[in-house]
Amino acid sequence: MARTCLAVVLAAGDATRMKSSKSKVLHTVGNLPLIAHVTHAAAAAGVDKVALVVGRDAEAVTKAASNEVAIPVSAVEQTERKGTGHAVLMARDIIAEGFDDVVVLYGDAPLIDPESLKAAITERGKGADVVVLGFRAADPTGYGRLIERDGALVAIREHKEATVEERAIDFCNGGIITFSGGEAISLLEAIGNDNAKGEFYLTDIVEIARARGLKCVAIEAPEADMMGCNTRPELADIEQVWQARARHAAMMSGVSMIDPGSVFLSYDTEFGTDVTIEPSVWFGPGVTVGAGATIHAFSHLEGAVVGEGATIGPFARLRPGTELAERAKVGNFCEIKKARVGVGAKVNHLTYIGDAVIGAGANIGAGTITCNYDGLNKHLTEIGEGSFIGSNSSLVAPVKIGNGAYVGSGSVVTNDVPEDALAIARARQENKPGRAHVLRERIAAFKAHKNSTKN
Template identity: 60%
Template sequence: MERTCLAIILAAGDSTRMKSSISKVLHPIAGRPMIAHVMEAIAKTDISTAALVVGRDAQEVTAAAAIGGVKVEAYLQKERLGTGHAVLAARQAIAKGYDDILVAYGDVPLLTDAPLRAAREGLAAGNDIVVIGFHTQNPNAYGRLLVKDGELIAIREAKDATDTELAVTWCNSGLMAINGRKALDLLERIGNDNAKREYYLTDLVEIARSQGGRAVAVDAPEVEMTGCNNRAELAVIERLWQERRRHELMLSGVTMIAPETVFLAYDTVIGKDALIEPNVVFGPGAVIEGGAVIHAFSHVEGAHVSTGATVGPFARLRPGADLADGSKVGNFCEVKNGKIGKGAKVSHLTYIGDATVGAGSNIGAGTITCNYDGVNKYETHIGANSFIGSNSSLVAPVSIGDDAYVASGSVITEDVPAEALAFGRARQEVKPGRARVIRERALAIKAAKKGSH
């Protein structure tokens, strides 16, 4: 839209019912603060400026909201005197003059840009107030949207509604758009002549109409209007978000055997023809290319898995893990800040940290890159087509050349040249009959202990 718009996001609640030490809007959904999800929807609505009305944790909330290229200006609400009062906390921003004012809340993380666009289109059509509503079979305590001849004539709170009005299932979400040229005048007309002595944004409908303006309502999916007040509702929103995102990915060509057991982060990217087995968790920053396979009970965060690569089962990819085409990280393996080359195999019970593994190399079971001395971390470089025998410890910094071979059970502390064979273990010695002597001595010690009791 060519019309200018200011988004006002109300995020000053004390989060009392969350029983939390941090602001409600900082609680994460899919690994991202709720307020950031709301701001993502705002950014997709082609809005470049937002006024964030904050209370507790003001700096943290403002930082979390600064995404999507939207310029965020924070305004502190010192008193809690209702939604109308909260919006006027951003009076300075409103006074700058915008065509549209869009009011949203920081605790509706399932919101998308579609309802916001519909509300702005309603303003462009000449309406002064556009309320975003939703239909529900359980309206309960929600305010009802009362419509006559296509116009919204009032928002009636449930406690004040007649039986006929209570039968209405179109409810107020709290989100609305306001004619920016009239916004300050309309907002300043809101009174507090009610039981709580608070200033309610919902009064704008009747105020605008009394001034000769027009109010309408637009519809939005009920799920997008789901707000959060406590930890139980937080879990419900997480479930709804996960269901929506899984569905989107499966429609895009991703196979999930048991989608209800797969948990995604807000930025998880999975390409078509990828296979995700049950009980897989993705943390932020995971990119899975098409054709990759993530086997069951794996955890992937901050990692890149290329086409044809396989992970798990029971594998952990930590930030910086980068698996090339056709590579493998198998069961009970962990990779952190490690590059696994094309076709390379890290099959069992292995830790690869701060390391590169060349194309075609094989890392035996129980291998460890010893990358940390308690203070600093060091790198291990393994060349192409090398073989690292089982139960080897590679003490960084160290390099293993192309086509090299490290014998099983070795502790490697020095570089191994290309095509070389390295042993780093003590020579085996066999003492005939010694096992019987050791066993008899141990049994004698045990018997003596029993006798002393």
């Protein structure tokens, strides 16, 4: 029979050192809350259920942890802060439901790789009663040391309590512990608080288990997997690691990045093959880019679908609800919002398109805007296939431009334009011979009078 596993995720801490008005686990990496990274990793590792220990902002933390997670998440509240051992024991009733394995994770450590969790759970399945994830530190100062003897883990020693010999050990405690579900409650209840802070430390579980003749082992994982977040600089460090991982995965899947370090990705960014991304591009949540598309420099995309072979930017902004079909083009200094742009259509320069449908092969001239908002409501602009909108035109919604229609440059269009019609909506030009000379003299006289008044 398949083994069952419960993840107890500790997320009750405050954000004191973050100096934040919200729980630190609600801060984001890759536009996803820290806590959601952890629950997603647990699900990917094969965990069957999450017991979420919450405190501050309990409702919001629970919602974030449960969002788009394929396993059940049950929240339990920790009203007093008495250490990690005490926090895990808050999930006593859920642990008592009966699981083969219990793994303890931390809501502020979002970089844990599902493969590292799988390795710990697998090691438990081989017969170890307690499995601790550790890492090799170039500078172990400040970390708890994993003390091993004859291949077994005998203790976790805090740095300040370690001997000189123990401080020379570079194998450090990563904080993530997996232990037998059958032994879990008994081991947790045995943890005492006879220490300087009077707190119940989960790390004591190793020596308690050893005293009972249970088998304890430590396995190694990358140091980055264990990175925790207590301050804003640490949050920035975690973001850099996550972004590097995400960019590497994208490039390995067939995406070209000219300057990877300048590209910002979100947790759900999706790319087809042969996508090219130029420097300084920002992908917000909900972006999908089709095969062969090119995103030019300094573009900003969020909640948008980019079709195969489409071209974006430079300096373009795609806002939520944007859908670009195959080979569509959005050029420099253009903004698109809640609009569908058809196959091969072009929105080239200095243009705003909002709440609109643009047909295949249409051409939108420079400086065109869809006037979609009347101060209270948004209205739809429909631009037909093969139509041509001249530069500096304003299309006042709701309005419909028929297939193959032309709109003259500088027009303010307030009525529908029939298919294959030419619309010119601007004042008729008048030329007044000789008046330029008169106008220049008038301007010069005004300027001279103004200067004499100053003096």
